[in-house]
Amino acid sequence: MELIEEIKELKEYKENNDLTIAELARKIEADDTTVGRWLKGKVEAKEIYQVGNVVKDEYGELYLVVNNVIGGYQLIDLNDNQASRIYETLEELINSNNDRSDVLIDAEINEI
Template identity: 70%
Template sequence: MELIEEIKELKKYKEDNDLTIAELARKIEADDTTVGRWLKGEVTPNFYSLHKLRNFLNDIKNSEDLKPQEIFRDKVTREREQTKTDINYLKQRIKALSDVEDLDTLVTELNVTTKLGNLMRDAHKTPF
């Protein structure tokens, strides 16, 4: 008997995750003997079991799709933290410059600081 596509996916999931038939059966809330017979191609799932199996496989696919988003979120979080650190540095630098009595030095430093801030804003593409 030819294995249906869902059973092939289930078999691959079992092998990829090094699961026993009993562990796999618990995950999909089915009898382990029945799941073993599905994997061997002895029987095909009934309509209700096939529905549960499809839901399980969809949940697996959806959880795998979330992983790259989590990595992206981590990257965004790191970039935002770096931006906050950069902004705090600029604020401290401007505060330190306000103590400078030489106006020409202050203007020069502010111009440099502004350019640096603009470069950082453009690099992070984050509004300040």
């Protein structure tokens, strides 16, 4: 399914169920700012892939965008704690990993 079609479906769902953007965002486990931008057609990968953000891919896998201690950026797979290769820039990380279905997740990471 094309991203444009998915956004149209989200708009229809929001209107048919009389939801706010925040309520819709909670239902789809996404950040409400991102959902608002989607509905206005203003989402860019560079907004999703920022250090500290958690990204969900089309398979439901979660990734944390991090700075590497020796320089560069990585994605940490939160399902198995595996780190991606190191990318020199966020732009390189985005170009190698971004998919249209990726969404920014409103997540909180706590110490155990």
